[in-house]
Amino acid sequence: MTALLSTTTGIRYPVDQPRWKCDAGGILDLEWTPVIDPARISRRPPTMWRYREAIPIGDDASILTFGEGFTPLLRQAIDGREVLLKQEYIFQTGSYKDRGASVLLSKVRELGVDSVVQDSSGNAGCAVAAYSARGMISCQIFVPEGTSPAKLAQLRYYGADVCQIRGSREETARAALLAAESAYYASHSWNPFFLQGTKTFAYEVCEQMGWKAPDSVVLPAGNGTLLLGAAIGFNELYGAGLIGALPRLIAVQSAACDPLVRGYNSPDGRVPSVHAQQTLAEGIAIAEPVRGSQMLKAVRKSGGRFLAVEEAEIIESLQLMARLGFYIEPTSAAVVAGLRSYLRDCPRDEQVVCPLTGSGLKSTEKLLSLLDGDGP
Numbered sequence: 001m002t003a004l005l006s007t008t009t010g011i012r013y014p015v016d017q018p019r020w021k022c023d024a025g026g027i028l029d030l031e032w033t034p035v036i037d038p039a040r041i042s043r044r045p046p047t048m049w050r051y052r053e054a055i056p057i058g059d060d061a062s063i064l065t066f067g068e069g070f071t072p073l074l075r076q077a078i079d080g081r082e083v084l085l086k087q088e089y090i091f092q093t094g095s096y097k098d099r100g101a102s103v104l105l106s107k108v109r110e111l112g113v114d115s116v117v118q119d120s121s122g123n124a125g126c127a128v129a130a131y132s133a134r135g136m137i138s139c140q141i142f143v144p145e146g147t148s149p150a151k152l153a154q155l156r157y158y159g160a161d162v163c164q165i166r167g168s169r170e171e172t173a174r175a176a177l178l179a180a181e182s183a184y185y186a187s188h189s190w191n192p193f194f195l196q197g198t199k200t201f202a203y204e205v206c207e208q209m210g211w212k213a214p215d216s217v218v219l220p221a222g223n224g225t226l227l228l229g230a231a232i233g234f235n236e237l238y239g240a241g242l243i244g245a246l247p248r249l250i251a252v253q254s255a256a257c258d259p260l261v262r263g264y265n266s267p268d269g270r271v272p273s274v275h276a277q278q279t280l281a282e283g284i285a286i287a288e289p290v291r292g293s294q295m296l297k298a299v300r301k302s303g304g305r306f307l308a309v310e311e312a313e314i315i316e317s318l319q320l321m322a323r324l325g326f327y328i329e330p331t332s333a334a335v336v337a338g339l340r341s342y343l344r345d346c347p348r349d350e351q352v353v354c355p356l357t358g359s360g361l362k363s364t365e366k367l368l369s370l371l372d373g374d375g376p
C-alpha cells in the first residue's frame with residue numbers, strides 16, 4: 001500500500017489528496033516499496049526517469065521533465081586521493097534540486113493543483129519555478145533578503161511571484177508556512193515527494209558503479225533533501241537486494257550554522273536552536289531544519305558522521321575545484337571542504353563519492369568579491 005505516514009502520530013493518509021502535513025501539523029513520509037528491475041532500466045534513456053517504477057507518479061501523462069539526471073560520475077584526484085565526483089549542477093536550473101522538483105511538480109500536476117507556494121535560499125525555488133513553468137502551474141516563491149541576484153533573476157524570468165522577506169531564512173520559512181495555509185506547499189523540506197526525486201541520486205551512483213554502493217558518500221546537510229533522498233534510495237536498493245551494503249553518509253555543515261553537528265555531538269542527541277552567522281554557504285545555512293532528527297537518525301544508522309567546515313576551508317576548496325575545471329558555487333565548495341576533511345582520516349582504499357551540488361554561475365557576485373579580496 002502507498003500512503004503518507006505521519007512521523008508524529010503514525011496516522012496514514014491517502015496519497016491522492018493535496019496534503020503536505022499531518023492533522024497534528026507534523027512531517028509526512030511516503031510509505032511504499034518500489035519495484036526495481038535493472039534489465040528494464042538499462043534499456044531506457046539516460047535520465048532519472050529510467051527508474052520509472054521506483055518513482056511514485058501514477059500516470060505518465062503527469063510527468064514534468066526536462067530530461068534531467070544521469071549526471072556524470074567522474075574520477076578525480078583530490079589531495080592525492082582518487083574520489084568520484086557526481087556533477088549535480090548539470091541540470092536545467094543549475095542544481096540537483098531539479099531531481100526533487102521534477103517528481104514533486106509531477107505530483108502537483110497529478111493532484112490537479114494549479115498553484116503552489118515554496119520557500120528557499122534560492123536553488124530549490126529556481127527548480128520549483130522552472131518545473132511549474134513547464135506544467136503551467138503558478139508559483140509563489142519566498143526567499144530571504146541577501147539571496148544571490150542570479151537566483152532572483154532566474155526566479156523572475158521563470159515567471160514566479162517572488163516574495164523577498166526582510167529577515168532570516170527561518171523568517172522566510174514562516175512567511176511561506178503562513179501562505180501555505182491557503183495554497184499547496186511545494187516545499188523541498190516538508191513535502192515527501194521531493195525526496196522521491198532526490199533519491200534517484202543514489203540509484204544513479206549505484207548503477208554507474210555497476211550496481212554496487214560506494215563505501216561512503218559526502219553530502220550537504222542544510223534541509224537534508226539530498227542526504228535524506230540518498231538514504232531512501234540506498235535503503236531501497238539494499239532492500240531489493242541490488243546492493244550488498246549501505247554506504248556511510250558523511251554530512252557537512254558550515255561551522256557558521258551547525259545545529260546538526262551540535263545535535264550529533266550532544267549526549268541527548270537533540271538538535272539545538274542555533275543563531276546562524278554569516279556564511280558563504282548560503283544553501284546549507286539552515287538553523288532549524290524541519291527534518292533535523294531524521295537526518296541525525298539516517299547518518300547514525302549508516303555508520304557515518306556530521307562535520308563542520310570553516311569559511312577559509314570553503315574558499316580554499318572553491319579555488320582548488322576551479323583550478324581543476326569545476327566552477328561551483330560556495331555551498332557546493334563547502335561539501336568539497338567536508339570531503340577533504342573526511343579524506344584526511346579515512347582509510348586510503350575507501351571509495352568515496354561526493355556530489356558537486358550547484359553551479360558557480362549562480363553566485364557570480366560572491367565569487368567576484370572573493371577574487372577582489374573583499375571576502376564574503
Ligand SMILES: Cc1ncc(COP(=O)(O)O)c(C=O)c1O
Pocket residue numbers: 095121122123124220221222223224225226227282283284329331332357358359
Ligand atoms: C548548491 C546547494 N548545495 C547544497 C544544498 C543543501 O541542501 P539540502 O541539505 O537541502 O540537500 C543547497 C540548498 O539549497 C544548495 O543550494
